[in-house]
Amino acid sequence: MNNLSKIGLIIIVASLSTLGGNSLQVFGGSLSSSIPTTLVVPGTYAGDCEFLVSYNYTITINSNATVEFMVIPFNQLFEQYGEHNDYAIASVVVDNWGKLTFKPDRRGIYALVLRTSDSEVAMASMSVLVTRVFEWDFLYDSLIIAAIGGILSIAGLVVEKVFKRSKTS
Amino acid sequence: MKSLILLKWELASLFRLKVILPLTAFMFFTSQLGAGIGGSTSVGNNQELLSMFLARFLGWMGSDSVSGLYLALAFFSAILVSTCLASELESGILKFYVSLPTSRLKIFAIKFLAEFIMVFSIGLSAIYYLMFMKAPGDFLGLLAVSPFYVLQPCISLALATLFTFAVSMYFSVNSRRAWHASLYSLITLYSFYSVRQIAPGAQWFLPPYTFALGMSEMTSVLYTTLFSVLLICLSCYIFVRKLEVS
Numbered sequence: 182m183n184n185l186s187k188i189g190l191i192i193i194v195a196s197l198s199t200l201g202g203n204s205l206q207v208f209g210g211s212l213s214s215s216i217p218t219t220l221v222v223p224g225t226y227a228g229d230c231e232f233l234v235s236y237n238y239t240i241t242i243n244s245n246a247t248v249e250f251m252v253i254p255f256n257q258l259f260e261q262y263g264e265h266n267d268y269a270i271a272s273v274v275v276d277n278w279g280k281l282t283f284k285p286d287r288r289g290i291y292a293l294v295l296r297t298s299d300s301e302v303a304m305a306s307m308s309v310l311v312t313r314v315f316e317w318d319f320l321y322d323s324l325i326i327a328a329i330g331g332i333l334s335i336a337g338l339v340v341e342k343v344f345k346r347s348k349t350s
Numbered sequence: 351m352k353s354l355i356l357l358k359w360e361l362a363s364l365f366r367l368k369v370i371l372p373l374t375a376f377m378f379f380t381s382q383l384g385a386g387i388g389g390s391t392s393v394g395n396n397q398e399l400l401s402m403f404l405a406r407f408l409g410w411m412g413s414d415s416v417s418g419l420y421l422a423l424a425f426f427s428a429i430l431v432s433t434c435l436a437s438e439l440e441s442g443i444l445k446f447y448v449s450l451p452t453s454r455l456k457i458f459a460i461k462f463l464a465e466f467i468m469v470f471s472i473g474l475s476a477i478y479y480l481m482f483m484k485a486p487g488d489f490l491g492l493l494a495v496s497p498f499y500v501l502q503p504c505i506s507l508a509l510a511t512l513f514t515f516a517v518s519m520y521f522s523v524n525s526r527r528a529w530h531a532s533l534y535s536l537i538t539l540y541s542f543y544s545v546r547q548i549a550p551g552a553q554w555f556l557p558p559y560t561f562a563l564g565m566s567e568m569t570s571v572l573y574t575t576l577f578s579v580l581l582i583c584l585s586c587y588i589f590v591r592k593l594e595v596s
Binding site for chain 2: 182187190191194195196197198199201202203205206219225226227228229230232234254255256258259262263287288289290292294319322
């Protein structure tokens with residue numbers, strides 16, 4: 182077996198092992214966290230940037246005024262800063278109390294932000310409940326990487342065979 | 351030059367599929383067990399500063415995964431080091447090395463370096479694969495903004511590997527049989543891991559959690575590293591003396 186096939190085989194094993202380890206995390210149970218009371222100043226965002234995975238997230242928001250809660254991918258956070266963001270994957274307008282359940286399509290960094298449309302400063306707090314579910318996007322990504330490994334392995338074997346044939350002829 | 355040839359020779363004997371495939375599988379699997387599922391930082395209006403905080407968090411996640419990876423590190427250090435040192439001492443292959451025009455110290459250093467390079471490189475790829483999979487779209491951006499934080503897990507992994515190698519080498523040069531060395535190393539290394547079951551508060555001052563940089567005390571990192579270096583020096587001394595006697 183030549184080096185290309187070996188590298189391909191290693192990539193397959195690596196991606197499938199990672200998938201196995203990741204799948205075990207589904208049995209870890211629910212998680213909860215909270216974002217302490219923050220000031221929501223008009224024209225800016227208040228909240229947190231988090232590494233989210235494709236689990237189910239339930240956000241509960243408490244505020245003393247009407248605020249809008251949005252979940253925005255990090256790379257699009259500054260596109261429409263402080264305004265209603267068209268790139269938000271989930272949003273809800275909350276009057277004193279509200280709840281939003283969402284599931285990101287892909288893993289990545291997301292901003293969980295609040296903004297107020299009024300001219301007055303608002304105060305709000307959030308609590309996050311995470312329910313672990315199987316990460317289908319992780320499965321697809323792992324299968325793509327394993328397929329690349331498979332292609333490399335086959336390519337290595339083909340190259341070896343062609344090389345041997347040309348050598349004998 | 352002779353040392354380089356020996357190192358190449360040692361690496362060629364280690365980089366075989368029957369060694370690499372189980373090592374890769376175990377490393378990549380266990381790297382997923384140690385890492386937390388996420389973290390957060392406050393949103394501000396400075397994109398670069400926010401990216402730096404996120405890069406720091408990503409680095410922490412990578413360092414944190416070393417605590418899961420330690421299971422694989424301990425297992426493979428115990429097996430590989432005892433195979434390359436104790437087993438070769440036992441079978442007499444090391445006498446062949448001694449007959450070569452190179453010092454005993456260099457032989458020890460080459461054996462250590464070859465095994466370290468292999469375990470460290472596969473461990474590092476497992477950590478960076480994990481970090482990449484945490485945020486596939488943003489990983490390269492964070493690396494560009496703050497390479498120091500993203501490269502931090504390299505230090506954590508290097509220290510963890512150094513520690514597991516130090517313990518395994520000590521038992522390898524002191525045991526009469528290779529399997530004795532493997533067994534003693536495994537028991538010692540896993541006893542550190544199981545401390546959290548008995549005394550959860552003490553886990554932060556002992557390996558493998560001391561290697562999660564940014565979360566543990568720097569003093570505990572320093573004394574663990576110092577302990578590893580001293581143990582390797584002691585193992586080297588015993589190895590050189592043992593070959594002199596034989």
